[in-house]
């Protein structure tokens with residue numbers, strides 16, 4: 542045990558990103574492994590939000606829009622374009638991932654460029670699947686197929702490709718699966734889809750901020766994703782929508798809100814859709830919620846996404862090896878792909894007592910915050926900007942102790958509303 546702790550401390554000393562941890566609010570005696578659900582609060586965000594509330598809202602009032610707010614929204618979009626290597630005016634922020642997904646899937650359907658058929662898979666996030674099925678019901682024409690790989694861990698790419706080939710249309714996939722962390726070969730699948738008269742809408746939620754995503758090089762046409770996980774934008778911080786310029790021309794926003802108008806403040810009677818990506822805006826942007834996104838994205842840009850991804854892979858491999866050595870013999874199962882090239886930045890494990898083990902982890906001298914996903918998944922999220930190798934080692938040892946000493950028996954099987 543001591544050997545592992547010493548080794549992890551050495552790895553932390555040599556970590557080039559180690560100084561980023563102090564940019565965040567870190568609770569004492571707590572190891573936070575839930576950045577894949579809600580990232581930590583950057584210190585600067587706390588200061589910036591206070592300033593926006595007290596000075597900009599408090600003093601500037603309505604003048605805030607012209608003084609800085611509208612410009613700030615555009616600036617954050619530009620920073621996301623830089624992070625994902627998109628062109629100018631290809632990304633907007635403002636709605637939730639679910640709303641953007643609804644807008645863009647409906648709009649692709651209405652464009653009649655693609656067959657009215659949706660494909661997704663059993664690794665995708667439930668909200669994405671609800672939206673697809675909801676659109677099929679609403680429009681009463683489109684069909685959908687949820688490809689079932691009979692595995693919650695890995696996609697079967699042959700099955701997926703055959704499904705696209707046999708019934709082309711609009712495909713929706715989460716680049717990193719929320720359960721197992723499986724990551725798809727983005728470019729290969731985009732090219733396959735395009736050569737079969739299909740298009741993939743990527744949900745980047747679990748990848749943004751930890752996976753190096755190049756929207757141009759991967760030939761991506763549409764993507765959405767949230768900012769509150771590894772981008773540390775805060776609870777419910779708005780999502781982004783990316784649409785490649787060439788495609789945008791043929792798409793209309795199904796919601797004609799005034800912020801999608803070419804000149805919202807003309808208050809014209811007729812709706813004149815914006816020429817660019819802003820046509821997918823709907824209403825007034827949430828300034829208080831968008832403000833911290835900029836700080837989170839700045840930190841990722843400063844650290845460099847390639848360095849973050851490299852550390853994530855190294856930590857993920859380190860954690861997997863500890864799991865195999867110390868936890869599998871105690872009845873845990875690895876619920877993520879074995880090869881780190883097929884994983885995003887979290888590792889899922891399971892145990893017959895997963896829920897009570899999660900409860901147990903959160904108590905004691907060092908509290909460890911994992912993420913639980915029913916029916917059995919304990920997700921351990923690695924946020925390279927603030928997760929250390931020592932955090933991972935201590936987590937594995939605490940998990941082992943909880944099971945060896947049956948500490949979980951002290952906790953009830955009941956679960957709260959948010960897990």
Ligand SMILES: Cc1ncc(COP(=O)(O)O)c(C=O)c1O
Pocket residue numbers: 637638639640666668669715719744746747767780
């Ligand atoms: C992969 C994925 N897609 C979509 C969503 C839903 O995002 P939102 O709440 O912004 O609609 C989530 C939420 O966690 C998610 O993990």
